[in-house]
Amino acid sequence: xxxxxxxxxFFWPKKEVEDFYQQAKSxxxxxxxxxxxVCSKRRELRAKDWLALAQEVAKDTNKQVVISTMTLxxxxxxxxxxxRLCDNGEFLVEANDLSAVQIMHDLNMPFVAGPAxxxxxxxxxxxxxxxxxxxxxxxxxxxxxxxxxxxxQATDAGIRQAFxxxxxxxxxLPLAYSARCFTAxxxxxxKDDCEYCCIKYPQGRRMNSREGERVFVLNGIQTLSGYQYxxxxxxxxxxxxxxxxxxxxxxxxxxxxxLDNFREQLVHPTTTPLDGIxxxxxxxxxxxxxSVA
Numbered sequence: 360x361x362x363x364x365x366x367x368x369f370f371w372p373k374k375e376v377e378d379f380y381q382q383a384k385s386x387x388x389x390x391x392x393x394x395x396x397v398c399s400k401r402r403e404l405r406a407k408d409w410l411a412l413a414q415e416v417a418k419d420t421n422k423q424v425v426i427s428t429m430t431l432x433x434x435x436x437x438x439x440x441x442x443r444l445c446d447n448g449e450f451l452v453e454a455n456d457l458s459a460v461q462i463m464h465d466l467n468m469p470f471v472a473g474p475a476x477x478x479x480x481x482x483x484x485x486x487x488x489x490x491x492x493x494x495x496x497x498x499x500x501x502x503x504x505x506x507x508x509x510x511x512q513a514t515d516a517g518i519r520q521a522f523x524x525x526x527x528x529x530x531x532l533p534l535a536y537s538a539r540c541f542t543a544x545x546x547x548x549x550k551d552d553c554e555y556c557c558i559k560y561p562q563g564r565r566m567n568s569r570e571g572e573r574v575f576v577l578n579g580i581q582t583l584s585g586y587q588y589x590x591x592x593x594x595x596x597x598x599x600x601x602x603x604x605x606x607x608x609x610x611x612x613x614x615x616x617x618l619d620n621f622r623e624q625l626v627h628p629t630t631t632p633l634d635g636i637x638x639x640x641x642x643x644x645x646x647x648x649x650s651v652a
Contacts, residue, residue, distance in 0.1 A: 454476065
């Protein structure tokens with residue numbers, strides 16, 4: 360079983376991004392995803408910078424490097440950037456919307472189906488495989504039982520060996536996207552005049568309920584879970600059902616510690632108490648997502 364470091368979902372200064380991936384080079388990750396997936400206005404790094412960073416990481420390590428694309432595209436300029444990233448000539452691409460899937464199909468290139476691609480059943484898996492998918496990341500809101508059944512169906516259909524299965528296993532869950540910028544709105548700013556305010560929140564802006572319970576994390580146009588998802592105790596189950604890759608989100612430098620912890624869990628399985636104030640695993644167990652089982 361392999362471990363991946365997912366793309367950073369937050370807006371960090373360029374120097375911090377570069378420092379983060381310097382650490383990633385020596386981390387326990389087998390696969391490193393990088394690229395802007397949330398907002399095209401986050402221009403600390405542009406397409407050429409992400410590609411240059413990918414080349415540097417690939418040159419200095421034996422890790423697989425994957426370019427992640429945006430999830431919500433809203434302009435012709437963003438489509439042009441997407442085409443450039445897809446046709447990079449060197450790196451595998453994580454497609455996070457169907458326009459990227461179509462571009463990769465037109466290029467006759469394999470791709471990773473990211474977590475924002477709504478793939479919930481065997482029929483959709485077959486469609487994506489015909490388009491060129493070689494790795495599939497399960498949508499984050501689905502359960503372990505659902506995944507087990509779907510992988511069994513894929514085996515019965517004779518297609519299971521045609522793709523790798525990856526599961527988001529630690530970090531703030533990417534739940535939803537909107538054309539509105541919630542971070543700008545929270546500061547009473549218009550989206551078109553946001554002053555790039557989300558850079559002030561390196562792990563997003565927490566949103567509590569009226570009762571004071573942490574519900575969501577606002578991250579520009581993206582809504583994340585209020586608690587960090589943690590499947591560390593499910594690693595033996597993931598392995599037994601044939602999951603190929605566990606994804607650790609690049610939330611912060613804590614991701615590198617989690618990569619070590621998750622890898623150790625495969626070697627010496629133990630039950631790790633989860634912090635119900637900061638962590639959750641409800642979706643995996645078919646209960647309220649913010650709960651702990």
